[in-house]
Amino acid sequence: MEDQKSKKPLRRITNVRIPDKPSSTLWDITINDGRIASVNSHVKDSDGPSEDTLDGGNRLIAPSLCHAHIHLDKCFLLQDPKFSDLQIESGDFTEAMSMTGEAKSRFEENDLMRRGARLIEESIQHGVTAMRAFVEVDGVVHTKCLDAGLKLKEMFKDRCEVQICAFAQLPLFSGQDGGEEVRKLMSSAASMEKVAVLGSTPYVEDDEQKSKDNVKWITQLALKYQKHLDLHLDYFLEEDKKPLVWDTLDMFKELKWNEKAGDRQITLGHCTRLTRFRNDEWTHLRQEVGDLPISFVGLPTSDLFMMRTPENVRGTLPVVELINEYGFNAAIAVNNVGNAFTPYGNCDPLTIASLGVGLYQAGTKKDAELLYETVSTRAKAAIGCDSTSLTLEPGQPANFVLFDRMDSGWHCRKSVVEVVYDAGHTRQTVFRGRLIASKDTRT
Structure with a gap:
């Protein structure tokens, strides 16, 4: 180098x-x-x-470009010789969780650093100067991923702003110990100054009440330590399942995010269930969000590969419509590179913007400029970086x-x-x- x-x-x-x-x-x-x-x-x-x-x-x-949402610890698992026995067979979410869980059980500092450095290096080559990097914290990896992420942040500090998100992919309130170990590890991570963001996945909990508990607990923790908050939310498409976004917004208001969080931002990623919304539901969502500092991040390559109903309905957030019709800030992002959740694609955010031309039927000059913003200026705003x-x-x-x-x-x-x-x-x-x-x- x-x-x-x-x-x-x-x-x-x-x-x-x-x-x-x-x-x-x-x-x-x-x-x-x-x-x-x-x-x-x-x-x-x-x-x-x-x-x-x-x-x-x-x-x-x-x-410059920005990864509003990318997983630093799970990248290149399908290419790395250490994990060559873990290859996709069914291509569904259950398999991806299982394969990734097996890979995580083998994670060590040398491969985390090797793969993570490769992801950051390739991203910089494409024009990325800021990224929100998710690193998992749980009873399988403990703080291995977090420790590697913080070392990579320091290693690249003169070349890229690597914003570390301590991320609970596993449940906070379900499982044999009721999520107690993950909560302890996340609390410890939240106390670290160089951890800028806390994140969780409420949809992995056993039931609706535990999903609500997940949102409330991680939000309270973010407020306590003055961190940005990033939730993987409503990652399903079935219309008969109620989206959690409504209760989530109520909790943000009850916990007084606007009063207590200073300039900290909230980011909601995936949200594929919202793609089934009608116009009146989008309008209602705009009203409920109000002045909360919320951005939505669509993850089209992962969503299109993972999210499908038995009728083969697929969905990813309509970010162009969210911005133009309803006045939300929204971004699109790579999410995963080279793993079972997203085996195709690379570290270039502009490949996602280019995909958006067809995905959102957004081919005009104004549309294309907006798509560039969703992987650049709007993406930076979504993760709380300097305004550009x-x-x-x-x-x-x-x-x-x-x-x-x-x-x-x-x-x-x-x-x-x-x-x-x-x-x-x-x-x-x-x-x-x-x-x-x-x-x-x-x-």
């Missing part, structure tokens, strides 16, 4: 196209202390090349991705729309004003 720490901060990025301007116009961006200082019309530099200036070569520059926008305003973090090479010719991606349709093979990633990665998969 190239020694990225040797890279000096950039003072300027010149000769670039930016998303909200005509593609024929070129711009220069000045950077100060890791943030955008100004954006001005391009002026040819008479001084020649310098160490603190990056010539964009007429390329498109846009806000496609307009690249002064004061925003200097976290960018540049597309294509200087010799790409007429097929050079000149706009965000073209990037969402087909992101291409070549990117450069800038994090806090430093060039941290270059990628070109063409031969």
Whole structure:
């Protein structure tokens, strides 16, 4: 790996196209202390090349990408030789839970670090500078995944903001010990300063009351330690099963999240049952959410592979509609890479945005720009990162991705729309004003 720490901060990025301007116009961006200082019309530099200036070569520059939801400890299980005996046979949720449970029983620090570093490294190469990384905490792995996640966070701190979510995939109130061990481990994790988020999966509990207990307990814990909250919620499609989202919203209000949580955010992931909502239910949900700081995160590749009824009905959150019709903040995310929950796909969030063009019938310029936001600026907002926008305003973090090479010719991606349709093979990633990665998969 190239020694990225040797890279000096950039003072300027010149000769670039930016998303909200005509593609024929070129711009220069000045950077100060890791943030955008100004954006001005391009002026040819008479001084020649310098160490603190990056010539964009007429390329498109846009806000960097973000994983709003990705599992750091369960990645690449289907590719890693250590787990080569664990291969998909039925492809359903029960098998995925069983296979992953068996893999978790073999987790050790060396493979967690090896696989996790690979995921972060590949993500950076694609243009990711922030991610919410889920690591499981339970009686099987204890704190192995959490410990590895915190080491990876430190290892990559100069190249990517790795936000650690201590995650209870297993029940908090069901099982032989009633979830007591998981609750103790999660309480310990919550007390750690570098753990930014707490998460759980209420739907794995034995019954509806225990699912409600799960939500209440993890919410109280997040409030106690001032953490963001991220719930895997309503991960089913059957219309005859009541979604938990209504009781969950009531609990957030009863526990006074808005008064007690400061600037901490709530994120609700999957929520596939909500895809069966009628218009009046969506409108009611908008009213019930009110001013709670809630974002929804759709996970289309996992949802389409895992979620199907006997009639082969499939569903994933209609994020474009959620944003345009009902005013929610929403994002889409990769979720899993190379495991039984999602065996296909890679670490590139733009593959999910591109899938969204067909999935949501979102092919217009406005749609494509919105889809880019759902894996970039809106994704960052969903996980509580610094606010950014496609307009690249002064004061925003200097976290960018540049597309294509200087010799790409007429097929050079000149706009965000073209990037969402087909992101291409070549990117450069800038994090806090430093060039941290270059990628070109063409031969």
